[in-house]
Amino acid sequence: MPILDLIAEPADLADLDHDQLTALAAEIRAFLVESVCRAGGHLGPNLGAVELTIAIHRTFRSPHDRIIFDTGHQAYTHKILTGRRDRFGTLRRAGGLSGYPSRAESPHDLTENSHASTALSYADGLARAYALDGCDRAVVAVVGDGAVTGGLTWEALNNLAVSPGRVVVVLNDNGRSYGPTAGGVAAHLARLRGGDRTLGDLFGALGLGYLGPVDGHDLPALEAALARARDSGRTVVVHCVTRKGLGYPPAEADEVDRMHTVPVIDPETGHPARSPGRTWTDLFGSELLALGGEREDLIAVSAAMTAPTGLTAFGQAFPERLVDTGIAEQHAVTAAAGLALGGKHPVVAIYATFLNRAFDQVLLDVALHRLPVTFVLDRSGITGPDGPSHHGMWDLAVLGVVPGLRIAAPRDATTLREELREAVGHGGPTVVRFPKADVAADIPPVRRVRGLDLLRLPSRPRTLLVGVGALAGTAMAAADLLAAAGEECTVLDPRWVRPINPALATLARAHRLVVTVEDGVRSGGVGAAIAQFLSDREVPTPVRALGLPTRFVPHGSRDELLSRYRLDPEGVAAAVLDALARPQSAEPHPWPGRPLAARAPVNGSVNG
Numbered sequence: 001m002p003i004l005d006l007i008a009e010p011a012d013l014a015d016l017d018h019d020q021l022t023a024l025a026a027e028i029r030a031f032l033v034e035s036v037c038r039a040g041g042h043l044g045p046n047l048g049a050v051e052l053t054i055a056i057h058r059t060f061r062s063p064h065d066r067i068i069f070d071t072g073h074q075a076y077t078h079k080i081l082t083g084r085r086d087r088f089g090t091l092r093r094a095g096g097l098s099g100y101p102s103r104a105e106s107p108h109d110l111t112e113n114s115h116a117s118t119a120l121s122y123a124d125g126l127a128r129a130y131a132l133d134g135c136d137r138a139v140v141a142v143v144g145d146g147a148v149t150g151g152l153t154w155e156a157l158n159n160l161a162v163s164p165g166r167v168v169v170v171l172n173d174n175g176r177s178y179g180p181t182a183g184g185v186a187a188h189l190a191r192l193r194g195g196d197r198t199l200g201d202l203f204g205a206l207g208l209g210y211l212g213p214v215d216g217h218d219l220p221a222l223e224a225a226l227a228r229a230r231d232s233g234r235t236v237v238v239h240c241v242t243r244k245g246l247g248y249p250p251a252e253a254d255e256v257d258r259m260h261t262v263p264v265i266d267p268e269t270g271h272p273a274r275s276p277g278r279t280w281t282d283l284f285g286s287e288l289l290a291l292g293g294e295r296e297d298l299i300a301v302s303a304a305m306t307a308p309t310g311l312t313a314f315g316q317a318f319p320e321r322l323v324d325t326g327i328a329e330q331h332a333v334t335a336a337a338g339l340a341l342g343g344k345h346p347v348v349a350i351y352a353t354f355l356n357r358a359f360d361q362v363l364l365d366v367a368l369h370r371l372p373v374t375f376v377l378d379r380s381g382i383t384g385p386d387g388p389s390h391h392g393m394w395d396l397a398v399l400g401v402v403p404g405l406r407i408a409a410p411r412d413a414t415t416l417r418e419e420l421r422e423a424v425g426h427g428g429p430t431v432v433r434f435p436k437a438d439v440a441a442d443i444p445p446v447r448r449v450r451g452l453d454l455l456r457l458p459s460r461p462r463t464l465l466v467g468v469g470a471l472a473g474t475a476m477a478a479a480d481l482l483a484a485a486g487e488e489c490t491v492l493d494p495r496w497v498r499p500i501n502p503a504l505a506t507l508a509r510a511h512r513l514v515v516t517v518e519d520g521v522r523s524g525g526v527g528a529a530i531a532q533f534l535s536d537r538e539v540p541t542p543v544r545a546l547g548l549p550t551r552f553v554p555h556g557s558r559d560e561l562l563s564r565y566r567l568d569p570e571g572v573a574a575a576v577l578d579a580l581a582r583p584q585s586a587e588p589h590p591w592p593g594r595p596l597a598a599r600a601p602v603n604g605s606v607n608g
C-alpha cells in the first residue's frame, strides 16, 4: 500500500519509520511530477521542498504551530500532507486548488500573498502577538534564498533580532530564484554552503541563531536541526541546502530556471504539450535587443526575472548593460533613477503586479525628478492561474495619478514596437504595459488623428468604443457584433492612455455615448479618467467605463476570467446596447421624496 494513502493529516507522519519516510518522499515526488505535468504549475520549487516540508510537519504541530511559506509557490507538499492530494487534478483551474496557500482551503494555510519576501514580516508580527499573549505556539517561516534578496526580509530580520517573539526561519537555499540568485547575500550563502565560515554568518552578526548548512534532503538531519531550533528559545535560521527540480531529470537539466513554472508538459520529455505562440514577452525582448544595438545608453533592469520578462537575449548581447537586482523591486526602481541621473535610459522590465511594491519609488524617486526611465509591465491585467496577487490589474489606476508619467498600452506587435520606441525616446518617465498572452494579428488603423488610432470609422456612429491595449481587439469584435445588430460604432485605440489625449474631447462630442474597455480595475482606471476629462471640459457625452471590479480576482484562465467580468466581445456589445437603451437626457428627474430637512451634525461616527 502506498505510504501516501496512510497520510490524511500531518499527525499521521509521526508513526512512520525512516524507510517509510524515504518511500513517502519518493511517492510525493512522483505524484508532483505526474500532477504538475498534467496541470501546469510550479514544478522545480516543489520538487526541492519535499523532505523540508515532511520534516517541518513532523517537528511542528500545524495548525496549532503556524507555518508560513514565503511566496507560497513551493507549498504543494504541504497541501498533499494536509489532506488536499485528491484535489490536485484541479490545480490552478477556476474553482480548483490554488497554486498557493489558501485560507479557504485549509486551517493549515495562513498567508496567501504570492509576492516574495513577506514571510519573515508576517512571522515577526505573529510571534510577537503570541509572546504578548503567552501562547505556546511555534512560528515557522519557510523562505527561499531568492526571497532573502528582498529588502522586506532584512527589515524583518532587523526586528526579529530584538523581538520578544521567536521564529524558526527555514532558509530553503537552492541557490536559485528563477536563474542563479544574484547579489552579495547569495554569494555569502554560497560560501556557507561550501563550508566557508571565515566571514561568519550574516544572521549571527544580527544576533540571530544560525544552524547549518543542513542537507535539505536528509530527513533525520533536518528533523534534528529543526528540533534544536524549536527548543532554542530564540529566533534561529536553519540553513537548508536543497536542489530545485530534484528527482525529475528534465527539471534538473533546465539551466534557465529548473522548471520553475511549467505549462502542461509531457512527463516523459518535459516538452510543452502545446507549442507556445508568439507572446508579448517575446516581442518585447526582440525589440529591446534591437534598440540596445542602436542606443548604448539603454540599460535593462530586472528584479530576479530576466528570463520571464524577455531580457535573456539583451543580457547575452550586452551583459554589462543588464542589471539583476534580485527580488528587490523598490531598489530596482530607485537604482534605475540613479542610472538615469547618470545619463542612462533604464528599461525596468517587471510584472505589473510586482511594481505595486515600488509605487513610492516610481512617484518620488523617478517622476518627481522627471527622469527618463521606462517601465515595461509584462503580465498586466488578468494573468490567470496565479490568482489574486498575480493579476496585474492595478497599474493603470495606481500609476495614473503619477504626475508626468506617460502610459502606453499597445494593441498589437506594430504598436508595441512603435510605443516602446516612443517611450525610450521620451525625456521623462514612461510605461508600456501588455498582458500575459499570445499577440493577436495586427489591427491597422483606418486613420491616426493626433496620436489616436481610429480602428473603425463608420458613417453615422452613435457610440465611440475606446479599446485599451490588447482589448482594442475585443472592442473591434464587439463592434462587429453590434454592426450585425444594426448598431455601428467608432472604435478607438488611444495608444498612450495617460495623460488623456485632448483630441478625445472632440471625438466624444461627435458621439452620443463613449464606452471604454480596459484590462484593469474600473475604479481610477482609464475609463474613469476619460469620464473626468470630458466632464472637466463640459463635454455632455456620457461615458460607460468597462473594466475589472475592485475585488480580488480568483485564479482561472485569462479568457475565462475576462468573460466572467464581461470583458469579452459579447459582454462589451451588451454593455453598449444597454447604455444606449437608457435615457441619455441630462434632464433632472423630479426629486422622489420630501424636501431634505437640515440634518443635525453627526457625532463623528464613521457612518457620518
Ligand SMILES: Cc1ncc(C[n+]2csc(CCOP(=O)(O)OP(=O)(O)O)c2C)c(N)n1
Binding pocket: 045, 071, 073, 074, 114, 115, 116, 117, 143, 144, 145, 146, 147, 148, 172, 174, 176, 177, 178, 244, 260, 303, 304, 305, 327, 329, 354, 357
Ligand atoms: C515581489 C515579487 N517579485 C517577484 C516574484 C516572482 N517570483 C516568484 S518565485 C521567484 C523566485 C523565488 O526564489 P526563492 O525564494 O529562492 O524560491 P525557490 O523558487 O528557489 O524555491 C520569483 C522571483 C514574486 N513572487 N514576488
Ligand SMILES: CC(=O)[C@@H](O)[C@H](O)COP(=O)(O)O
Binding pocket: 071, 073, 114, 260, 261, 308, 379, 383, 386, 390, 436
Ligand atoms: C510565483 C511567481 O511569482 C511566479 O513564478 C509566477 O508563477 C509567475 O508565473 P508566469 O511567469 O508564468 O506568469
Ligand SMILES: [Mg+2]
Binding pocket: 144, 145, 146, 172, 173, 174, 175, 176, 177
Ligand atoms: Mg531559491
